[in-house]
Amino acid sequence: MNKIEKAIEFVQELAANFGAKSEEGANDYIFRNNTSKDALKQGGAFFGLISPEEEVSGPYHDFSLVIFPDEGDKPWLISLVAGSLGFKNDYELAALPGVRRLYSSIIDQNGFCKTSFLDIESNLPKQFMSRIPHLNNSLKRYLKLITACNIIQDPSSEKDQxxxxxxxxxxxxxxxxxxxxxxxxxxxxxxSEVATKIEVDEEEEVLKLVENRKFVILQGAPGTGKTRLARIIAQKLNSESFFTQFHAETSYSDFIYGIKPDLDAGQLAYEEKTGIFYDSLKKAEENPEKNVVLIVDEINRANLSNILGPIFYLFEYQLEIEKVSVKIDIGGGYEISKIPSNYYVIGTMNTADRSLAVVDFALRRRFAWYTLKPKPIKPAVDLKFFKKDFSAFDDIFTWYASSEELNLQPGQAYFIATDEAEMKDRVKYELMPLIKEYLAEGVLTNARDEFSKYFYDRLGEVLFE
Structure with a gap:
């Protein structure tokens, strides 16, 4: 048995192991095999699985799993291919973000994945094709149809198997x-054996980022631990921390410097009022041996241009190593030309609230941005993490949410409770209303039935009357 015959047998064994039925009249797939000597010599050799609704040969519809072999020692290509006749039953499947995420997670540095599986008009990149020129003849009819693929160096090796x-x-x-x-x-x-696994120590990564860039925004959906992480980083810096939360009415005079009426003066009089930025910056300047961290929670809930005013210029993270002669009066005669090296700003931003102020590109350039995503955690000893509920939401968002809608996924804090009764209340009175609001606003609509099933199974209640 040659290596192509062994690979064919291996693929069919895998399909059976994964539940595919092959008995007559109940096939889950049709197996196509065009690996004759002529096909291998002239180009066009392939084998793989296609929909059982299609013919045993000729043009076909919908997704197939196709392997393009080589009779020598050169690499093969394994791929998910859209049918040459386009989509008949798989259009909705191709449109699911989770299908693309699934294949994107398993390809390695020798693979390629299209940004949209509905795209059957774009060729495989020339740069990718340059790595397998010996397969040009085999692939010429499939260049637009391959949605995800990976180069197989040796089909008999453990890694490639x-x-x-x-x-x-x-x-x-x-x-x-x-x-x-x-x-x-x-x-x-x-x-799981080929899926990309990136273990990230968020605390360590953010600590290094804050130490290097000084001005950092932690962004993510509610419940992902943004504020908690900001406080942890402040502690790890052995700093004196200042905390404020922005809102729609926050102004320059609130945050930096302003005046307020003196109610005890007996006549119309005003006194200066220093804001938290002024106070924290002064503390850092007067105590150069001490780290100072200003945490600004919900930083995008306010008009940032109005709040920052002239200090906007100072948030250039490399300003301290430049020779700068410009001085800015931030209030009451307090002039500064650069932010002290022992001063750090950590902001948090809720990505789920799309009604908030847009952060302009100039400000984005001055801050480093770190995204926190929902993840399973180990809670405190007296609390429980309800992994089953978390996984149900994670699966729905992974399969049905667009890249933008992923920003709406409830974070891990939603799934921490003392007992089952508390978690059930959280599902009923927090998560269910949240999902109803999302759907009412026209987002995640293709996951409507999945959410409905989850809430009915969990609570015995329907999502919509």
Whole structure:
């Protein structure tokens, strides 16, 4: 048995292991094999799985799993391919963000994934094709149809067999081959063995970022721990921290410097009023040996241009190493030309509230931005993290949310409670109203039925009357 025959047998065994039925009259796929000597020599050789509704040969519709082999020792290509006749039953499947995210998670540095699986008009990038020129003849009819692919250096190696298994498992998942737990577990295992895993120590990363850039915005959906992390970083810097929260009426005089009526003067009189930025900056300047951190919660809830005024210029993180002669009076004769090196600003921004003020590009350039995403956590000893509920939301958002809608996913704090009764109340009185509001605003509408099923299963209540 040559290596192509072995690979064909391996793919069919994988499909069966992942739950695909192959008995007559109940096929989950049609297997196509065009690996004759002529096809391998002249180009056009391939084998793979297509929809059972299609013919055994000729043009076909919808997604297929196709491998383009080589008879020598040169690399192969494994791919998810849109049918040459376009989409008949898979248009909605191709439009699901989760399908693209699934394949994007399993390809490595030798792979390529289109930004939209509905795109069957764009060729594979020339830069990618330059790595497999020997497959040009085989791929010429598929250049626009390949949505995700990965180069296979050696189909007999353990590494590449895991990649093949990952692609077949992903195809089995989108085709719903699995009809029992062993098959579902096998699919999950095969995908996890090639899925990109990036373990990130957020505290360490943000601490280094703050130390390097000094002015940092932590952005993310509610419940992702932005304010908590800002306080932790302030502690790790051994700093004296100042805290404020912006709102729609926050002004320059509130934040930096202004005047207020002196109610005890007996006549019309005013006195100076220093804001938290003025006070914290003064503290840093007068105590150069001490780190000072200003935490600005919900920084995008206010008109930032009005609040920052002339100090906007100072938030240039490399300003302290430049020779600057400009001095800015921030109030009451207090002039400064640069922000002290022991002064840090950490802002938090809620990405779920789309009614908030837009942060302009000039300000974005002056701050470093770090995104916090929902993730499973280990809560305090007297609390429980309800992983099943978290995973249900995570799965729905992963499969149905657009890139922008991912910013709306409730963070891990929503799934921390003392007991089941408290968690059930949180689902009913916090999460369910939140999702209703999202749907009413026209977002996440393609996940409506998934949310409805979750809430009915969890609470026995319908999402909409």
């Amino acid at each position: 895991k990649m093949i298994a990952g692609f077949v498992a992903a195809y089995a998942q989108i085709r719903n081959f699995a009809g029992n737990d062993p098959a579902r577990n096998a699919i999950k295992k095969a995908i």
